[in-house]
Amino acid sequence: MQPTILFFDSGLGGLSVYKEVKALLPDCHYLYCLDNAGFPYSEKPEEVIIDRTLKICQKINRTFPLDLIVIACNTASTVVLPSLREHLAIPIVGTVPAIKPAAKISESKHIGLLATKGTIKRTYVNNLIKDYASDCNVEKLGSTVLVEIAEKKLRNGEVDLLQLGSELEQWKGIDDLDTVVLGCTHFPLIKDEIKQFLPQVNYFIDSGKAIALRVQNLLKNVNIKEKQNQNIENLVFYTKNSQHEAQFENALYQLGFKTMSVINVI
CATH class of the missing domain: 3.40.50.1860 (Rossmann fold)
Structure with a gap:
């Protein structure tokens, strides 16, 4: 059974x-x-x-x-x-966002948390960063648009790369950002597209x-x-x-x- x-x-x-x-x-x-x-x-x-x-x-x-x-x-x-x-x-x-493994694997100790606007505001997430990534500089980026892009990709195969790139714009110039936490379960669905706009990132980590x-x-x-x-x-x-x-x-x-x-x- x-x-x-x-x-x-x-x-x-x-x-x-x-x-x-x-x-x-x-x-x-x-x-x-x-x-x-x-x-x-x-x-x-x-x-x-x-x-x-x-x-x-x-x-x-x-x-x-x-x-x-x-x-x-x-x-x-x-x-x-x-x-x-x-x-x-x-x-x-x-x-929950994979902050702990991201902090361990990052070589530059500069990591990004890519999540929803709700998730990045939660006390729970701030405590994860405090407990497991206190030695890291953690960038937070909350996006509802990326969630909608991922939904659309699975539903009809379409990905608006211009819109996706615009959402990630503020991270494009952070050269030592070497690890990104995919802190929304939608984001692994568009990981390949995200990688195109963040070539400096060596590790993309999720909780799956x-x-x-x-x-x-x-x-x-x-x-x-x-x-x-x-x-x-x-x-x-x-x-x-x-x-x-x-x-x-x-x-x-x-x-x-x-x-x-x-x-x-x-």
Whole structure:
């Protein structure tokens, strides 16, 4: 009997984390929920993010008994984890910017945190920098535009390089910036494009592989719930009806998902 794992994000960025977990644990039952009715989370009030995330995860858990949840969103993870852990008696894995490994690998000790506007403001992130990168000069760049560019790439294959380059303009002249933390799960989806505009950067670091290892470790101690009379296909849920491009649906199929459906929560 395989565990059921839910990945939750406001959009499609969490698929970058899902791919790492599935590569390590190919036989699990996977669910993915994108809260496209609330997208993007980056500039929403904390209480709104907490309320939406909790209600959605609880509803899915009632229909598909979950064994583990991955909050595959840095912005949400900085605020929702205590509430989820209070209301759901299963392991909850968050996604936080990979400040610690970036500080270790940087040779110049000048690193960049590329994240959403919400994430770079969080006390949680400031504490990560204080605890693990106090010997580094940390540049912060918050962008909602890059999130939208990544969404568009996965949906229809288009990337506006002029817009992307404009978002990264302030880092282009920092010659000793040698390490960048991709502090939003959307950004690994456009890592190749980001690299074009920051040629001085040697290392681009995200949390995907670390999360996969964390999930693998936690599942060793989980009692898998009985799944009676349930479709065992991997499923995608979204919170608002929208037009899906053929390329987007094909991409989800290639990632192992078979069915998409709307979940009405709020």
